[in-house]
Each structure stands twice: as C-alpha cells, then as structure tokens.
Amino acid sequence: MFSNISQLETGSGVFIRYIKIGFEALHMLYNFLPLNPKPYQLFSLLELNMFVGPGIYYIRNNASSTLFDMDNSRLHLIHGWQKVDNQWNQKWRVVADPNFPDMWSLRNMEAGQYLNLWQNGSETRLVGSNIQTFWWLTQHSDETTSICFPERQDTRVADLHNGSKDNDTPIKLLTWNAERSQKWTFDRISD
Incomplete structure (x- = not known):
C-alpha cells in the first residue's frame, strides 16, 4: 500500500493532504487510483470533496x-x-x-x-x-x-x-x- 502512496507524495503532494483528512479518505484514494496515475486522473482527488455538506x-x-x-x-x-x-x-x-x-x-x-x-x-x-x-x-x-x-x-x-x-x-x-x-x-x- 505505501509504495503507491509514496509515488504520489513525490509527484503531487497528495499524500500529506490526505493524511490530514483521515484514514478513510486515504484508503479511498489508494483504491481509486491506478498504479501510475496520469495528471488528469488526479484532478478530482487533489481537492477531494470540499463540498459544504448535506x-x-x-x-x-x-x-x-x-x-x-x-x-x-x-x-x-x-x-x-x-x-x-x-x-x-x-x-x-x-x-x-x-x-x-x-x-x-x-x-x-x-x-x-x-x-x-x-x-x-x-x-x-x-x-x-x-x-x-x-x-x-x-x-x-x-x-x-x-x-x-x-x-x-x-x-x-x-x-x-x-x-x-x-x-x-x-x-x-x-x-x-x-x-x-x-x-x-x-x-x-x-x-
């Protein structure tokens, strides 16, 4: 699990951002991304869900x-x-x-x-x-x-x-x- 996460950490800073919002979001990020994500595949994850709420x-x-x-x-x-x-x-x-x-x-x-x-x-x-x-x-x-x-x-x-x-x-x-x-x-x- 962490080998894929560390690839993201060096390429986009996503890892630090997701640690702050909790393990569930980190787990979802790991399961959602392909092994070698393209930049356009990260668009929805870089600012994942800052939506105001229900x-x-x-x-x-x-x-x-x-x-x-x-x-x-x-x-x-x-x-x-x-x-x-x-x-x-x-x-x-x-x-x-x-x-x-x-x-x-x-x-x-x-x-x-x-x-x-x-x-x-x-x-x-x-x-x-x-x-x-x-x-x-x-x-x-x-x-x-x-x-x-x-x-x-x-x-x-x-x-x-x-x-x-x-x-x-x-x-x-x-x-x-x-x-x-x-x-x-x-x-x-x-x-």
Whole structure:
C-alpha cells in the first residue's frame, strides 16, 4: 500500500493532504487510483470533496446558469432547464454515504429518484433511478463543483451539452476537460 502512496507524495503532494483528512479518505484514494496515475486522473482527488455538506440544493451549471432538472416522463432524464420557482423536480437532496463520507447521493425531491446513468450505445446520459448511487463531488478553486463518476480509473463528469442555455439540453457523462459546462454550483435551499 505505501509504495503507491509514496509515488504520489513525490509527484503531487497528495499524500500529506490526505493524511490530514483521515484514514478513510486515504484508503479511498489508494483504491481509486491506478498504479501510475496520469495528471488528469488526479484532478478530482487533489481537492477531494470540499463540498459544504448535506442539504437540499439547486444545482446550477456554470456555463449556462440552467439547473439540473429531472423530466417527468417515465425515463426520468436529467437535463438543463431554466429555473422555475418552486419546481420540485429542480431540487436535489444531497446526502453522504454513511460508509464513505466523501461520496454523495443526489435524490430528486419531486420524483424521489437518485442520480444514475443510462447507457445507450456510446452515449451515457444522466437519469433518475430507484437505485441509490454515490458520486464524488469535487470542489474547484472557483467555488464550482464537478459531479464525478465514482469508478476506478474513470475521469468522466456530468457535462451540460455545449453549455447550452436551451431548456431540455441533455446532461451526459463525458471525460473531464475543465470546461464551464462541466462545473456546477450547489445553491443551498435548506438542510
């Protein structure tokens, strides 16, 4: 275990940072990274989860200012939509995983569905599902957050297609590229 950690210590300073936040986070870091991580694979770990905490939020895209919105169809597709006051399908309860407090589930307040994935060929859309899924929520220095797929060696994040302001714009899972369409602001509504 420590041979991989020491490689990270010399290359990026990650080791010292994770010792400060506890053994669980260090264990997760070790299990998440490949043996020889590439710099882009560390983006979500360098500032791992400085997220403010559980509560109910609007999730606003940094490029368009549209919100994470769950449609009311049977597919429960997640898309970007202009804010509509008191629309429960635009409100999300964010809760920490009790076993891994650095991972979070996002549950839509209207449908009661959890943020999850739908695979159709090469396209991966975000959808609502009855299956509770946990995500990395990675805060950046500009106070935005990336919603990161929590699988080993995967650098995909929630991306609003072309950062469009149009209603019904798909939100897909795409490889991290640091564009504003992949950054989100969590606007707290309540606890």
